[in-house]
Amino acid sequence: MSAEIAITLTVNGERVARRVEARRHLVDFLRLDLGLMGSHTGCEHGFCGACTVRVNGAIVRGCLVLAASLDGAQVETIEGVSDSGEIRDLQDAFIARNAAQCGYCTPGMLLTAADLLKHNPAPTRAQIREHLSGNYCRCTGYHAIVDAVAAVAAKRNGRATP
């Protein structure tokens, strides 16, 4: 039982080969095997969104993906998108509006917000709330988070900040 599985995947552009326990989920793999502490777990059963990361370009619940299933996959975490500068404007807006309080939910919020703006560059506030509805903020800073995302959307579209 519980034999280890060999996987080779790409994490933030770097090729990684490891042996993992079958039951290890992606966030534990990132944190415990790779030392990437930016992805968090809250509930570990799919409800809070703190574990949001990208697999093959799409956001997923890192707690509901087995590392063993990711042979050949491309994984991107908050560390990767921070280093690349891809979401610099979102990060700046979160800081400017105090949308990151304790910061526990923030990596998941940022990746989910970036996903929204990729698919819908000019979302309404209702659409922002809807897309972020699976990400819980224990500090309950939801208004500031929605404000920050709306401001970035406006700025990217060359409009005045709301």
Next chain:
Amino acid sequence: MKAPPLSYVRAATLSEAFQLWRDAGPDARLLAGGQSLLATLAFRLSDPGTLVDIVRLHELRGISQVGGTTIRVGALATHAELGRHDLIRRHLPLIAEAVPLIAHAAVRNRGTIGGSLAFADPAAELPACCVALDAMIVARNAADERRIPAAQFFTGLYATALRPYELIAAVEFPIAKPGERTAVLELARRSGDYAMAGVAAKTRLAGATLIEPQLVFFGVGDRPVVAERAMATISGQQALPATIAAAQAALAADLDPPADRHGSGRTKRHFARVLLARALARLAGLDEARAA
């Protein structure tokens, strides 16, 4: 909590999947999107020993039109794929409309239609939609394929007509007929939660006359519930407020919702009556807000 110790095997072909599944024994579980299975493992609600990962089986992929009348959806189609696929949006608007009601974007990116039907949560949207649309579940084992009408597929709480070592390969939907209208509505506490109650509805309209209406409720029983009496009451009738009221009255005999964490059976009956009125109003183009 963490999942219990597991073994994991990945199948490269369908025949290999059946072999690996046999080798692992009857307690082993297929792993598709993992969005229900891995959550139940984290709760330690199940201890399957071995997971057989089927997610790379190209035999279970793809969304295509078969002949002039059928859309075939591979079991591994994710909720997100269903929501954006052109064939689904054009020919199965009920499914496209249901997708945003299922969980959240990150869950929809991995959860599959096959997993949703096999898991058979009574509050899930897709099982009720499949019943309302007269879909066929294409089931396969190592030797054979058979087709099970969706209305017979759900046999109880989290229970289906699948036999041991049989999986869902695909779902076949009849293409919406001209003049057909569909709607799916639900009441949920928070966006993305499973519904407290919901309805998948379909009808054809000849003028204002309702032809072959289908009303399938979810979240109000141990499986999708076909509201036969309410359907009989409105079939062939004009979609008028009086008809809607008669359907609401008839619904009392169709449903016997068990109490759950969302409320008593009485509360759920009320939800279902409200949803029925809104759904019929929407199908008939009446004012939804006034119908309930």
